[in-house]
Amino acid sequence: MSVITLTINEQLVSAQSEQTLLEAIREQGVEIPTLCHLEGLSDKGGCRLCMVEAVGTNRLMPACVTKVQEGMNVRTESERLVEYRKMIIELLLSERNHICAVCVMNGHCELQSLAANLGVNHVRYxxxxxxxxxxxxHERFVQDQNRCILCVRCVRVCHEVEGAHNWxxxxxxxxxxxxxxxxQPWGSSRSCTGCGKCVQVCPTGALSKKGSTVAEMVKHHDFLGWIMNGREKNIWEYR
Amino acid sequence: MNRPELQAMAEQEIERQKKFRGRLLYCTSTACVSSGATAVQEALEPKIKLLKDEIELVPTGCMGLCGRGPLVTVQMKDQPEVIYENVTPELATEIIDKHVLPHKPAPITEHVLQTDVPFFTKQTRIVLANSGVINPERLEEYVARGGYSALAHALREMTPRDVCHELIHSGLRGRGGAGFPTGLKWNMVRKAVGDRKYVVANGDEGDPGAYMDRTLMESDPHRVLEGMAIAGYAVGAEQGYVYVRGEYPLAIKRLEKAIRTAERKGLLGSRVMESGFNFRVDIRIGAGAFVCGEETALMASIMGKRGQPVTRPPYPAESGLWGHPTLINNVETFGNIAAIIAQGAEWYSKIGTAKSKGTKIFALTGNIVNSGLIEVPMGITLREIVFEIGGGMMSGRTYKAAQTGGPSGGCIPTEHLDTPVDYESLKALGSMMGSGGLIVMDDTTCMPKIAKFFMEFCMDESCGKCVPCRVGTMQMHRLLGHITNGSATEDDLKRLEELCLLVRDTSLCGLGNSSPNPILSTLRYFRSEYEAHIKGHTCPAGECEMSERPILDLAELMHQHQPVEMEVS
Structure with missing residues (x-):
């Protein structure tokens, strides 16, 4: 693994050649919104929120699935990027029934907090x-298609980490x-192990614990990191 | 089979064909079958059976003028060739009785196609050279017209490097739409490190109104296979896949037969033409997703995964099927290869323009006199295609626009009719070459409605992986729906334009990136039509029913939704 240098927001920084642009950007403490990305899962580049500008060209690149390259020069914030990110969130909000007031995830939802951070105060669509x-x-969980944003974190965690490929x-x-x-109804699925990983990684209220009511569903966002770390170091206690 | 045997097969076939007093060719490709070619065949067969030794009945591929099908060509010895159009079973019987049977034939004058018209004279047939001339199910006929000699030549007299360089010199560019130089791509795959490599032919043609690849696979399947085999030799691959969409059963059947025959004769399979080169070809059938024409989605589909694109890089040339270097080209691109190797890059590069070489097949459809399949040299003007080859507009209407490139392309208006048709010029006009669909529209066509049609197509065909394409296309379709039914406001148009840019810039694959093109190009050339729908509340072409009115102010909104009276206790 070699070290390369690239420019992020006019700052010359170094990164490992195997890293993605997103990792390099976050390592610098630069904030960049993501929705389908989750540490510990493969990246699919679907939400398009982490698009960055390649300076000097008109081209946008998805940071999560772009590998860093020597001499890269990217900008993570611009008027156009902010507007595009807002539009993407608005598109997501318009697609299905994201009614926060009656959602189990109200207050803990990644889509909601992204919308708030980006200043989405109305949906133009x-x-x-x-x-x-x-x-x-299902005995313990509920799936609500109305809240799903198709980030497929659940599909990936079930396939890649649990190995069940229920979703x-x-x-x-x-x-x-x-x-x-x-x-099939989730409850009659033979492949589901009932581990609940999908519920923990779901950014919205699409997957939740049965019995939770409005704003009660809190997800452990470090859950996956804990599993991955535990597997490596044989630590099986959740702190 | 080695080279002398190939030669012998060709000579034998030519001899065999010479023995007949005449040949009767009838089109059996999908277009003619849909207009009744099967009935014609049934009428011809029993009659010809009686003349088995004198007249040969040849089922062929597409003859080009699909709009006038079914087509039958009569080639009598020492007489000019005659093509009959709109052949019915009755006419077929008449043709045999009057034109074929008598020793002093008197050809029928009705339903005869003029062959000295621009539709035929303006074309340059390289890829379609055998289409409509040979029986696609007989290897011998392909070989008799020089088939597989290019493969033999490449295997014996050229190194893989030579083949790639020949292609680079020829200037051939990908016919799938994007126009990447084919030779460079081959060279990249050739140089890529990997113990296993693949060659893939993309026959997942899905643009509305386009059927070039289907016709090529149906009419001359061996040409595609020969091109793929040469590619396999050039890049060092031993396995090839033809990805054909499931909606093309005839193409699949003919390709399967062609592969079997070629393998039996030693033109594919192990030790191709007694050389050290092995090349197997298998067919993979698509399940009806347009997005699988995108190369990464296509490869996912071949590997048995959900047909969704992935981000490039890595490009297939580095990491494609199962992580191995993969060469992926359009079927039509492969159709050019044999001709280039056989006749040389020098010859090929003389056809076309400075940057776009060779010929391009277009499926000419729409409100035009001669609809059909044409192969024209690059650089021909759109005017020549529409008004000379196409014979002008149907029923005397005036030309309004031509749509090239299907849902990824744009509309070209009258003022740009004299633009030469090549990759760069079309791109500059906001359209693209695309795979070769060319839909001609007259003044009764409403442009926002056309944009809505293509947007509906993109919305239905979006795979759903990335947000801008999945939701953006739907919202654009909704906005276009409002425009065409008269309920749109000026704000809606602004929102539509914003969305076009978002979807173009942020979508994951080509389907999303290019989906706003029909809107952007119609907005560029026909903005007044959009404005007429919105401000004037009328459809200039008279196609749209303006049923609703926009709600412009709060008072009107309040009026529409009468408040419910509440009981106050």
Whole structure:
């Protein structure tokens, strides 16, 4: 692994050649919003919030799936980027029924806090208000398609960390849905181990603990890091 | 099979064809079948059976003028070739009775296609040279017209490096739309380090109105296979895949047969043409997703995964199928290879413009007299395509715009009709070469409605992986819906333009990046139409029904939603 140098926001910094741009940016303490990215999972580059500008060109690059390169010169903040990030959040809010007032994750939701941080005070697009199902067939958890933003963290954590691959995506485009097995009720899924990792990594109220009411669902965001770390060092106590 | 045997096969086939007093060619490609070619075939077969030794009945691929199908070509010895259009079973019988049977034939004068018109004379057929001329299911006929001699030549007299350099010199660029220089791509894969490499032919053609790849695979499958085999030799791959969309059953059937025949004759498989080179080809069938035409999604689909694109780099040339270097080209690109190797880069680079060499196949459709498949040299003007080859607009209407590149392309208005058709010029106009769909529209077409049609296509075909494409296309479609039904405000247009830029700049793959092109190009050339819908509340082309009115102020909104009277206790 070699060290390379690149420019982030006009600051010359060094990074490991294997790192992604996002890692290098965050290492510098520069804040950059992400939604589908989660430490410990593979990156898919789907939410497009971490887009950065390559200085000198008109091109935008997704930081989470771009490897750092010698001599790279990127800017993480600009009028255009901020506007685009706001628009993406607004698009997400318009896509499904994200009604915070009645959501179990109210106050702890990543989408909500991103929207607040980016200054999204209204949605300029028409709300689509789709009629989507809820699945409460599982003994301990509930899946609410209405809150899902298709970041597929749950799909990735189930496949990559738990190794069960209970979740996958059905359909395409706006009709995509995260489903258990081959679209069975979650409760009757044979592949689900009931580990609850998906619930912990879900950024919104799409997956929650059964019985939680508005604003009661608090997720342990360090959960995954703890598992990954524990596996490496054989520490099985959650602190 | 070695080279002398290939030669012998060609000579034998030419001899065999000479023995007949005449040949009757009828089109069996999908376009003609849909207009009744099967019935024509049924009428012809029993008649020809009686004349088995005199007349040969040849089922061929596409003859080009699909709008006038079914087409039948009569080639009698010592007589000029005659093509019949709109052939019915009755006409087929008549053709045999009057034109084929008598020893002093008197050709029928009706339904005869003029062959000295620009539709035929303005074309340069390289990739489609055999299309409509040979029986695509017989290897012998392809070999008789020089087939597989380029592969033999490459294997014996050229090193892989030579092949790549020949292609670089030829100036051939990818025919899938983006126009990346093919030779450079091959050279990259050749130089890539890997114990295993793959060659993939992209036949997942999905643009509305485009059917170039289908026709090539149906009409001349061996040409594609030969191109792939040469590619395999040039880059060092032993396995090739043809990815064909499931909606093309005939193309799949013909390719399967072609692969089997070629393998049996030693033109594919182990020790190709008795050299040390092995090359197997398998077919992978798409399941109906447009996005699988995008190379990374296509490879995911071949590997059995969900057909979703992934971010490039790494490019397939470094890490493609199962992490191995992979060469992926469009079917039409592979269709050019044999001709370039056989006739030389020098010859090929003389056709076309400075930066875009060779020919391009277009599927000419829309409100035009001659709709069909054409192969024209690069640099031809759009005017020549539409008004000479295409024969002008149908029923005397005036030209309004031509849409190139399908849902990723844009509309080209009258003032740019004289632009030469090549990669750069089309891009400068806000359109693109695309895979070759060319839809011609007349003055009765409403541009916002066309944009809405293409946006609906993109919305349906978005894979859903990235947010701007998944939700952005839907919101753009909704806004266009408001514009075309008259309920849009000026703010809506502003929002639409903002969204176009967002989706263009931030989407993950080409599908999303290029999906706003139909809107951006129609806004560029036909902005007044959008404004007429919004401000004037009318559709200039008269196509849209303006059923709703926009809600412009709060008072109106309040009026629409009468407040519920509440009981106060």
């Amino acid at each position: 028409e709300y689509v208000v789709p009629d989507l199902p809820m699945d409460a067939s 996958d995506v059905m359909g395409r485009g706006v009709n995509s849905m995260v489903i258990a097995d081959l679209y």
